[in-house]
Amino acid sequence: MTDRRSIAVVTAGLSEDASTTRLARAIAQAASDVVSRDGAPEPEVRLVNLRDVAHGITDAMLTGMAPAPVQDALDAVLTADALVAATPTYKASYSGLFKAFFDLFDEGALENLPTVVAATGGSPRHSLVLDTALRPLFSYLKALTLPIGVYAATEDWADASLQSRIERSGAALAGMLGVGTPGHDVAGPGHAAGAGSGATEDGASAADGASTEPVGARRSAPPRPDRSVRDEFAAVPNFEDLLAAVRG
Numbered sequence: 001m002t003d004r005r006s007i008a009v010v011t012a013g014l015s016e017d018a019s020t021t022r023l024a025r026a027i028a029q030a031a032s033d034v035v036s037r038d039g040a041p042e043p044e045v046r047l048v049n050l051r052d053v054a055h056g057i058t059d060a061m062l063t064g065m066a067p068a069p070v071q072d073a074l075d076a077v078l079t080a081d082a083l084v085a086a087t088p089t090y091k092a093s094y095s096g097l098f099k100a101f102f103d104l105f106d107e108g109a110l111e112n113l114p115t116v117v118a119a120t121g122g123s124p125r126h127s128l129v130l131d132t133a134l135r136p137l138f139s140y141l142k143a144l145t146l147p148i149g150v151y152a153a154t155e156d157w158a159d160a161s162l163q164s165r166i167e168r169s170g171a172a173l174a175g176m177l178g179v180g181t182p183g184h185d186v187a188g189p190g191h192a193a194g195a196g197s198g199a200t201e202d203g204a205s206a207a208d209g210a211s212t213e214p215v216g217a218r219r220s221a222p223p224r225p226d227r228s229v230r231d232e233f234a235a236v237p238n239f240e241d242l243l244a245a246v247r248g
Contacts, residue, residue: 004041005177008080010048010073012087012098012121020120021049023152023166024086027116030170031082035177043177046076050097051147057100066104074104082114082173083143089121093133102137111142114176116169118150127151148172206222 009028013020028045036042050057056070066074077083087098096181117134119126130149147171156162 003008003070004044005035005081005223006044006046006079007082007084007173008046008048008077009084010050010077010086010098010101010232012095012101014051014088014095018051018088018120019152019154019157020086020088020118021047021116023120023150024084025124026163026166027084027086027118027150027170027173028169031084031173031177032170034171034174038174046080048073048076050101054097057097057104060104061100070104073101077105078109080113081117082116083110083136084116084118084173086118086120087134089119089126089129092129093139094119094128094129099137102141105141107140108140109143113143114173115143115145116149116173118152118169120152122154124151124153124155127153144176145178146172153239 006235007028011018011021011024013022013024025045025047028043032042032045050073053067053069053073056067058068060070085098085102090096096175115138119134119139120130121127121129130151134149135145146169150162150164150165152162152171169217
């Protein structure tokens with residue numbers, strides 16, 4: 001890989017140092033660390049803090065026109081190679097601010113976009129929010145939602161297992177960017193790429209025409225549709241573009 005990839009980090013944390021934002025950034029950092037260890041350029045992490053554009057999101061919903069900061073946030077997601085989407089848990093679901101932002105995207109706007117979903121909450125009892133709320137939302141948007149998500153309850157921040165889950169999700173996201181994941185060999189010992197005598201797991205050799213790719217090896221995400229910034233997949237038009245059209 002030679003091109004520098006980008007990871008959009010969308011967080012609906014409401015405070016300046018929200019645990020939701022810290023969780024989302026930690027996942028993106030874990031993915032970046034794997035990419036860097038593989039010798040590829042460190043991905044550009046684009047933080048979209050919905051707290052900063054909350055009023056603009058409301059304006060976009062009410063007027064059908066996206067203020068420039070909101071359009072920039074939409075563009076950061078639309079042009080990203082991967083996405084980390086994190087929300088605090090409210091009433092056993094995502095927050096209204098989180099949903100309002102993703103309501104601005106048309107169906108299929110995030111097609112094939114590798115996505116890690118994450119959530120925070122006060123109780124471990126809400127951990128199913130990843131499966132009952134977040135995954136259906138991103139399935140509708142046609143995102144490629146990874147099986148490994150991260151839910152962090154208040155008590156989890158004092159538990160070392162949280163960091164382990166963050167690193168696993170980050171490694172999975174890096175794998176979808178076409179980067180190897182050192183320390184997370186899904187094929188098992190002895191089946192790493194380049195290991196052994198060239199025999200496959202079933203005993204066939206490369207000379208037999210069989211693939212030498214280890215069983216279960218991670219592959220890159222399917223290609224995303226070729227879309228320019230500020231296209232029809234941002235459901236609300238940009239105000240400056242509309243004004244230019246009227247003047248023209």
